[in-house]
Structures are given as structure tokens and as C-alpha cells.
Amino acid sequence: MPMYEENSIKQPKVLIPEVKIQARIAELAQEINHDYRGKEITAICVLKGSFIFFSDMIRKIDLPMTCEFLGVSSYGNKMVSSGEIKVTLDIHEPLEKKNVILFEDIVDTGLTLSYMLNMLKTRKPASIKTCALLLKPESLKTDIDVDYLGFKVGNEFVVGYGVDFAGKWRGLPYIGYLEHDH
Ligand code: 5GP
Numbered sequence: 292m293p294m295y296e297e298n299s300i301k302q303p304k305v306l307i308p309e310v311k312i313q314a315r316i317a318e319l320a321q322e323i324n325h326d327y328r329g330k331e332i333t334a335i336c337v338l339k340g341s342f343i344f345f346s347d348m349i350r351k352i353d354l355p356m357t358c359e360f361l362g363v364s365s366y367g368n369k370m371v372s373s374g375e376i377k378v379t380l381d382i383h384e385p386l387e388k389k390n391v392i393l394f395e396d397i398v399d400t401g402l403t404l405s406y407m408l409n410m411l412k413t414r415k416p417a418s419i420k421t422c423a424l425l426l427k428p429e430s431l432k433t434d435i436d437v438d439y440l441g442f443k444v445g446n447e448f449v450v451g452y453g454v455d456f457a458g459k460w461r462g463l464p465y466i467g468y469l470e471h472d473h
Pocket residue numbers: 340372374395396397398399400401402403404447448449450454455456
């Protein structure tokens with residue numbers, strides 16, 4: 292194999308193309324618009340991976356809303372969820388009596404989402420629902436419900452559309468997966 296190929300960075304393969312993501316986002320936003328008609332919502336973006344999903348969603352949601360940002364990171368090995376998360380950026384506005392929707396990129400074991408829900412429920416919102424772009428049903432270890440779900444996927448490690456691997460690929464407009472070399 293020529294040197295330049297060995298050193299080249301392989302582009303992730305397309306798992307969910309941009310048009311499919313955008314079409315599903317329009318549907319999810321419509322559901323939210325319908326369910327929350329006449330109400331104000333607090334939309335929470337879970338950083339970092341959800342930032343593109345979140346920004347596309349909120350531009351399709353036609354409701355009075357405020358936006359908040361919650362930074363979390365897993366302890367330990369990034370590829371395997373420990374369920375114990377570190378809050379790297381907290382929400383300083385009170386959530387009491389608010390209709391909260393939490394926007395997450397991927398629900399894998401569900402431990403991260405479950406941890407965040409428990410933490411946010413202590414702040415006494417009027418309601419709290421979850422919206423996730425991707426769910427990996429085979430890895431789920433909790434019985435949490437995702438109220439608004441984009442797509443179910445297999446166990447492949449995905450990147451793109453805000454989601455990274457070692458800090459890279461967040462800017463891809465599609466959800467991709469990395470092919471193994473062997
Ligand atoms: P959980 O706690 O549900 O097991 O893990 C959820 C978090 O793990 C996601 O928010 C995401 O940061 C990370 N994660 C899970 N699956 C993948 C994946 O396929 N690719 C990437 N980049 N991160 C993932």
C-alpha cells in the first residue's frame with residue numbers, strides 16, 4: 292500500500308444521511324409543537340455532542356422558549372459508559388415550574404440520561420421530557436423512556452452531526468460510522 296494511503300484519514304461511512312436527519316427533525320419538532328401548544332418550554336442542550344441537533348431542533352420548534360446548556364462528561368473510558376458523570380457546565384437559571392425538554396445526542400446504556408434526569412428533577416420542573424437523536428436499544432441498561440426519538444441504531448460507534456471521536460468529526464452534516472481496518 293502506498294504511504295499516502297496509510298497516512299490518510301478515512302472519511303466515516305454514511306449511516307444516516309443529512310436529508311433523513313432533517314426530515315426526522317421536522318417531524319419531531321411538529322410533535323413537540325403539538326404537545327406543548329400554548330405552553331412555554333425550557334430547552335436544554337446537553338453539551339457537547341447535542342449542539343447541532345439542538346440548534347436544528349429549536350429552529351423548527353414554534354413555541355415560546357428559553358435555551359439552557361448543560362455540560363456533562365463521563366468519567367473514565369469514553370467508549371464505555373460508567374454511568375457516573377461529571378457536570379462541566381451547570382444551568383444557573385431556576386427550573387422550578389418550567390416545562391423542560393432535555394436534548395441529547397445518543398442514548399446508549401441510558402445511564403447518562405438517567406443521571407441527568409434525576410439531577411434535574413430535584414429542581415422541581417413542572418414537567419421534564421427527553422428528546423434524543425439516536426437510541427441504541429441493544430445496549431440499554433435502564434428503563435428510561437425517550438419521549439421524542441430520532442432513530443434507533445445498532446451498536447456501531449457513530450460520529451458526525453455534532454458527535455465526535457477523539458474531538459474529531461463533529462462538523463459532518465450526516466451520522467457516520469468509522470470502519471475498522473481489520
Ligand atoms: P450512555 O450513558 O447512554 O451509555 O452514553 C451516552 C453517551 O455516550 C452519549 O451522550 C455519547 O456522548 C456517548 N456515546 C454513546 N454511543 C456513542 C457513539 O456511538 N459515538 C460517540 N461518539 N459517542 C457515543
